[in-house]
Amino acid sequence: MTDPEDLAERVRDGELRLHELEDHADYDTAAEARRLLVERETGAELDTVGDYAFPAERADPNIENMIGAAQVPMGVVGPVPVDGGAADGDHYLPLATTEGALLASVNRGLSAIRAAGGAEARVTKNGMTRAPVFRVDGVAEAAETVEWVEDNFEALREAAESTTSHGELLDVEPYVVGDSVYLRFAYDTKDAMGMNMATIATGEACEVVEAETPASLVALSGNLCSDKKPAAVNAVEGRGRSVTADVVIPGELVEDRFHTTADAIAEANTRKNLIGSAKAGSLGFNAHAANVVGAAFLATGQDEAQVVEAANTITTMETREPENGGDAENGSADLYASVSLASLEVGTVGGGTKLPTQAEALDVLGLRGGGDPPGSNADALAEIIAVGALAGELSLLGALSSRHLASAHEDLGR
Numbered sequence: 001m002t003d004p005e006d007l008a009e010r011v012r013d014g015e016l017r018l019h020e021l022e023d024h025a026d027y028d029t030a031a032e033a034r035r036l037l038v039e040r041e042t043g044a045e046l047d048t049v050g051d052y053a054f055p056a057e058r059a060d061p062n063i064e065n066m067i068g069a070a071q072v073p074m075g076v077v078g079p080v081p082v083d084g085g086a087a088d089g090d091h092y093l094p095l096a097t098t099e100g101a102l103l104a105s106v107n108r109g110l111s112a113i114r115a116a117g118g119a120e121a122r123v124t125k126n127g128m129t130r131a132p133v134f135r136v137d138g139v140a141e142a143a144e145t146v147e148w149v150e151d152n153f154e155a156l157r158e159a160a161e162s163t164t165s166h167g168e169l170l171d172v173e174p175y176v177v178g179d180s181v182y183l184r185f186a187y188d189t190k191d192a193m194g195m196n197m198a199t200i201a202t203g204e205a206c207e208v209v210e211a212e213t214p215a216s217l218v219a220l221s222g223n224l225c226s227d228k229k230p231a232a233v234n235a236v237e238g239r240g241r242s243v244t245a246d247v248v249i250p251g252e253l254v255e256d257r258f259h260t261t262a263d264a265i266a267e268a269n270t271r272k273n274l275i276g277s278a279k280a281g282s283l284g285f286n287a288h289a290a291n292v293v294g295a296a297f298l299a300t301g302q303d304e305a306q307v308v309e310a311a312n313t314i315t316t317m318e319t320r321e322p323e324n325g326g327d328a329e330n331g332s333a334d335l336y337a338s339v340s341l342a343s344l345e346v347g348t349v350g351g352g353t354k355l356p357t358q359a360e361a362l363d364v365l366g367l368r369g370g371g372d373p374p375g376s377n378a379d380a381l382a383e384i385i386a387v388g389a390l391a392g393e394l395s396l397l398g399a400l401s402s403r404h405l406a407s408a409h410e411d412l413g414r
Helices: 004-012 018-023 027-042 102-115 139-151 153-161 195-212 232-237 251-258 262-280 289-300 304-310 356-365 376-401 405-411
Strands: 074-084 088-096 119-130 133-135 168-177 180-188 216-219 240-249 313-320 334-344
Touching: 004 018, 004 027, 018 027, 074 102, 074 356, 074 376, 088 102, 088 289, 088 356, 088 376, 102 240, 102 251, 102 289, 102 376, 119 195, 119 376, 133 195, 139 153, 139 168, 139 180, 139 195, 153 168, 153 180, 153 195, 168 195, 180 195, 195 216, 232 334, 240 251, 240 376, 251 262, 251 334, 251 376, 262 313, 262 334, 262 376, 289 304, 289 313, 289 334, 289 356, 289 376, 304 334, 313 376, 334 376, 356 376
Parallel strands: 074 119
Antiparallel strands: 074 088, 119 180, 119 240, 133 180, 133 216, 168 180, 240 334, 313 334
8 A cells, every 4th residue: 555655745746746646646546645645744743634535536526635635514404395397395495504593594584485385496598508609800700600609509519518518518609809709509408507508519519610710719718608707698598597586575474584674674675675686786686695695506416616606586575464464554565575586597417516425415405316207307307406595585584574593693702
């Protein structure tokens, strides 16, 4: 067996590089050697980092220069009651976070949703995007390129889909800025989040564009995709899955669970999430949707950087006449609440979903692996996360409108 001490010394002496250790030892030994090196170079103790619960080899597709694992506490909220296009019934939602009070808050929102009979959720649009940028001599060549693309979608689809047995090219939207031409390819990637799938397929299609038009490829991603950064194009056109969840909560239930009124919550939402966000120039008109999305992403093996796109969420709250014939003018109006996530990028196959911890979290949801029909598992995951985000919005807005936010954190010792 290779000695990790020897490997660490060989790296320190310049004989080996960090990324070469797996060529000389098994994956766990290589990780141990790196930990030893880092400990000696920095004085840090990495005993906990090195106390991970899966073979290091399992993480090989997901990490380079592995030294161990970052262990984020994971909890569960629920059951999450969903009447969805793909998800149905009650689901426990695993959430991984270091923010105290988050899961307690989401559970409070879920208790109100359950008591109201559950939430409805639907994926309204699906399309993972990749947008290469091409160089042309000027607007005449740009127009020629755009015209060819619009007339030859089938040729681009054939080229793109030749690289994948699952992905389907849905659309190619051209954009022209001077002598730059951007083509925003959108794909149905089924149960995969699909970023790699879309990139490889688009690369193949770009070769056809270059062969048939004056355009020359500059970069396979021209940022009109737009991946892992705030972007209005995602807020408007969507990326990944666009999903909406809503619920009507009777006025008496609002008062019982949130100690406030539907009118007060609706006003807080308007002044905070809508007007306040507009004044701030925000792309997200919500209280903290990214909180639930981020915790769900860490738990289920999604690409955590794509929480940025998920923050493109609009939360709406309004009062409605009580269905039970109550008196809305005296504070018993019902509350309609919704969240609309324009760009929620999730998958149940590939990427981090294959890691043991994250795979177990997907097992809790009953959504590990590919769905039947393909894409249904990822749709269901999107719907459940959306209802979790809705619960988080309800709870926080309830706490704000009842002025209980600070005391709730104090009570939970945060």
